[in-house]
Amino acid sequence: MxxxxxxxxxxxxxxxxxxxxxxxxxxxxxxxxxxxxxxxELREEKKITPLEIFLSQFKSVLVLILMISAVFSAYIAIQKGEAMTDTYVILFIVIMNAILGFVQEYRAEQAVEALKKMVSLHVLVLRDGKEQSIDSKDxxxxxxxxxxxxxxxxxxxxxxxxxxxxxxxxxxxxxxxxxxxxxxxxxxxxxxxxxxxxxxxxxxxxxxxxxxxxxxxxxxxxxxxxxxxxxAVEVEAPPLKQKMEKMGRQLGAISVILTIWVFLIGFFIHKHELETMFMTAISLAVSAIPEGLPAVLTITLALGVSRMAKQKAIVRKLASVETLGSTTVICSDKTGTLTRNEMTVRQITYGDSVIDISGSGYAPTGEFTMYGEPVTPQENSDVDLLLRIGFLNNDAHLQESEGNWVVLGDPTEGALTVVGAKAGMGEELKRDYPRVGEFPFDSTRKMMTTIHDG
Structure with missing residues (x-):
């Protein structure tokens, strides 16, 4: 088309x-x-499988070095006829590190998928001249x-x-x-x-x-x-991961250089046996690797992910937690992102009097107070009339959905509906004062007018 x-x-x-x-x-x-x-529907990137999530835990340079160290440790233990304690410890650290990272990232992926299923949308369409309810993806x-x-x-x-x-x-x-x-x-x-x-x-x-x-x-x-x-934006690796990869490469390079240097000095200058120097050099290389570092990092990041989850924030990658600490500028939309796009009436002023109203959002609960003392809006004819006008001259609807109060309609009208509900007004009032006429809001009059019978 x-x-x-x-x-x-x-x-x-x-x-x-x-x-x-x-x-x-x-x-x-x-x-x-x-x-x-x-x-x-919006095209998504290829979904990552649980196996891919698990294997991604072994892609770090430090983890690869640890796995190589485990192999050399096993070789040294076999040659010396000793127990492979070091090998088992290193492998345990690597596997536990992978399992911990996998569990956290898999849970995050599952949470994201659950959120996507919650927003499945149906829509009314006309097909063959008849109304039908279909899935929006169709x-x-x-x-x-x-x-x-x-x-x-x-x-x-x-x-x-x-x-x-x-x-x-x-x-x-x-x-x-x-x-x-x-x-x-x-x-x-x-x-x-x-x-x-x-x-x-x-x-x-x-x-x-x-x-x-x-x-x-x-x-x-x-x-x-x-x-x-x-x-289409190319995603960079988190700063922590970049630093760890760099450190891993540096440790690997230093370890290899020192191992070769020690081997050459011992074999050619001090005339030690070839096998002795080889085992000594390999032992030095293994001992130079910080086996506990990946596990400590993973545990620390997992604690950060857990704390973010308590704040209702889903972190898909462990290393992304540290990225938040490295952020210097956040560019964000305000309405509906930093704010909830929910207006609330907090104060009513009439004549020389001021009434404060507690509560937030669209929940119809709150107190009316004047100079710190509770007041009943219905007992004041001016306040009651003001709230009634705002409630009736209004197209917004307040309703409860899954434990949350939502407004269908304009946020400003929603705020007036909620403050009326806090004063005890509801559908009975609309039945008592049915709307019989209406002049919609327009840019010339800059107001909306409704006519009620009652």
Missing amino acids: EKKDWHAEDIETVLESLSSNRSGISGEEAKERLERYGPN LVPGDIILLEAGSRVPADSRLIEAPNLQVDEAALTGESTPVTKRLDALEKDVGIGDRKNMVFMGTVVTGGRAVAVVTETGMSTEFGKIAGMVQ
């Missing part, structure tokens, strides 16, 4: 270009397009999707219908406030954040509803392009 500036085309032209219509494509056509364009260009408040947009799409539609695009653009969408065609050169007639994969509908035609899926979406750029 030819890449187009979908935002610059009118709706009928877009539908025609995609060989679709407002009733959607047929099931057979969807299967054909799925084979042609592939599944609607979406294809030309599909007609149906969105409502709380829906996560499954693919880049051109809007066909968008009454009062608002979309939270913070994950893509960093814009903290929801974007109001419209249908008319735009100029070709407008940026992603200004494409008001498009919705993009990974963003969330906060208000209104929409009907849209899918234009791009998978790696062709804006999110897919970002994922492609991230995967």
Whole structure:
């Protein structure tokens, strides 16, 4: 399919270009397009197997040197007829080091896979003129999707219908406030954040509803392009691993040079027997290797990973823990990353009075206090009226999901809904004062007005 500036085309032209219509494509056509364009999912790097994770524990230069030392220790013990205690100790350290590293990294990989399964998404589409719920990975260009408040947009799409539609695009653009969408065609050169007639994969509908035609899926979406750029970045080894590899090479080189030097001095100058000097040189080489260092490092890093896990942070590679300590600059998006994109009403001011409100996030629990003394909002007609207006003139919905309180809708309206809930307001109030009219927010009036009967 030819890449187009979908935002610059009118709706009928877009539908025609995609060989679709407002009733959607047929099931057979969807299967054909799925084979042609592939599944609607971000392409991942090849998954690492448990065996590969285990074998990667032996790739360190220090570990390889230890394994070579174990072989030489075994040879010396056999030649002298002694017990192979040193060999067993070295092998035990190497194996325990590998097992500890494997367990930590395997658990991290499993946790990441579990998180991916949790975000599996289903979407409503029109196919053969009927609504169907399908897995988002089965979406294809030309599909007609149906969105409502709380829906996560499954693919880049051109809007066909968008009454009062608002979309939270913070994950893509960093814009903290929801974007109001419209249908008319735009100029070709407008940026992603200004494409008001498009919705993009990974963003969330906060208000209104929409009907849209899918234009791009998978790696062709804006999110897919970002994922492609991230995967194309060459990943450097963590600073600690680089230093350890360097130290391992230096130790190996010094050990070999000294071993050869001692052998030559003893054999040619002091005239010792060849076998004696060979055994002496090998013993010196083995004793120069710090057998306990890899194990100490692995245990220390594993403790760091464990502490990070308690803070709900998954570390996939042990050595990456140390990288955090070497970081000097962190570049991060704010909205939804450093902050939770959750607004909270903390204070109400009316006349000369100020009421403080406790609580955080969207949990409808908190106290109203005035100068440190608890107050009941319903007993003050001004405060009660203010909270009631904010609660009713509002399209956000507060609900509990798996023990967490979430808001479907605009974060600002969500904050007003939550503070109303803290004051004891709920669905009963909306039934007592049903909405009979509405003037949506627009850029001219800069306000939203609702009319209620009651």
